[in-house]
Amino acid sequence: MIICEDELRSGRNLLAFSHGVDSTALFYMLLDCDIAFDVAIVDYNVRKQSKDEVSSAKALCEKFNKSCHVKSVVLDGRNFEANARDVRYEFFKQLCFEYKYTHVIFAHQLNDRLEWLFMQLARGAGLSEMIGxxxxxxxxxxxxxxxLLSLSKDEILTYLQERKIKYFLDESNESAKFTRNKFRLDFATPFLAxxxxxxxxSFEFLQKDKELLMPKFHCVTHDFYIVQNDTNAMRGVDKVCKILGVVMSEAQKSTCLSNCVIGGKIAIGLNADKIYITPYVKTAMSKKFKEKCRLAKIPALNRGYLFSINYAI
Structure with a gap:
């Protein structure tokens, strides 16, 4: 019932779990497909029910001999959704580093994908962003x-109900105070129904169109990328920044096609036909190295990082 089986059999997997409808169904679907995985769950301590969800997740993992990694955090009320996302991804990154997981499995489904499309449409985004x-x-x-991207919420619920599988409902998902919920409740859910x-x-066709429009870039070393400086360059820079762990704001996207530093972390340097993207490193360099960079037309902002890794020019 799930896709990407070949990808998931090629590495070590961590399931981002909440014990809601989608992640609970995905847990059992992975079992059905005999795909090995462990579980990661974050308790934000904003709902009394979250303790029951964590306790049940631990019991479920014990039953099926899965490791269950739990993180408990308390966030302030400002930008809760964005901060919660940052905490989740940092947790996943730490687990991948410590336990050598190569894949993090998310239970996003068709409703989430359409909800995202509507949100991006409202913001004036292009095709690549709308089917992100x-x-x-x-x-x-x-x-x-x-x-699960090709399965609707109704199909996933049917899977759970037919098998009488226990899951939890998060009442905060019904609150319109969160922008994402508003798009889900008012637009995506009734449209998909x-x-x-x-x-x-439509998503199948859009995916094929997106592949034709994919920006051209390549990885030179682990943290060093070069994007072709053409009409699709901004999307290439955006893509590489995400790979390097930085999600650009709209303001940063509007200025990224210039020599700049994004978030104090990523150096973007341009020449006539290439855009160099590296971590931002400020360090003293030898005159010989600087001259080699000048002759190779490597932008000044990227030279510090290349010098720090003894990059051969």
């Missing part, structure tokens, strides 16, 4: 895999 959720997405520290077959087909 990908089934397989390379990141710096792990590969994201989303096996009537047009799910057409939506699935």
């Amino acid at each position: 959720m990908q089934m397989i997405e390379k990141r710096k520290y792990f590969t994201i895999v989303r096996p 009537e047009f799910s077959k057409g939506v699935k087909k």
Whole structure:
């Protein structure tokens, strides 16, 4: 019932778990497919029920001999969704580093994908951004895999109900105070209830169109990328920044096609036909190295990092 099986059999897997509808179904689907995985769950301590969810997740993992990694945090009320996301991804990164996981599996499904499309449409985004959720997405520290993107919420609920599988409902998902919930409740859910077959087909076509429009870039070393400086360059820079662990704001996207430093972490340097992207490192360099960079037309902002790794020019 899930996709990306070949990808998931090629490494060590960590399931991002909440014990809600989607991640609970995915847990059992992975078992059905005999795909090995462990579990990671974050308790934000904002709902009384979260303790029961964590306790049940631990019991479920014990039953099926899975490791269950739990992180408990308390966040302030400002930008809760963004801060919660940062905490989750940092947790996943730490686990991947410590336990050598190569894939983090997310339970995003068709409703999430359509909800995201509507949100990006409202912001004035292009095609690449509107269908941003990908089934397989390379990141710096792990590969994201989303096996449920072609399944609707109703199909997933049917799977759980037919098997009488226990799951939890998060009441905060019904709160319109969160922008994402508003798009889900007012637009994505009712639209899919009537047009799910057409939506699935449209995403298949959109995915093929996106592949034709993919920006051209390549990885030179682990943290050093070169993007072709053409009409699709901004998307290439955005893609590489995500791989390197930085999600650009709209303001940063509007200025990234210039010599600049993004978030104090990533150096972007341009010449006539290439855009160099590296971690930002400020260090003293030898005159000989500087001259080699000048002759090779390597932008000044990237030279510190290349010098720090003894890059051969």
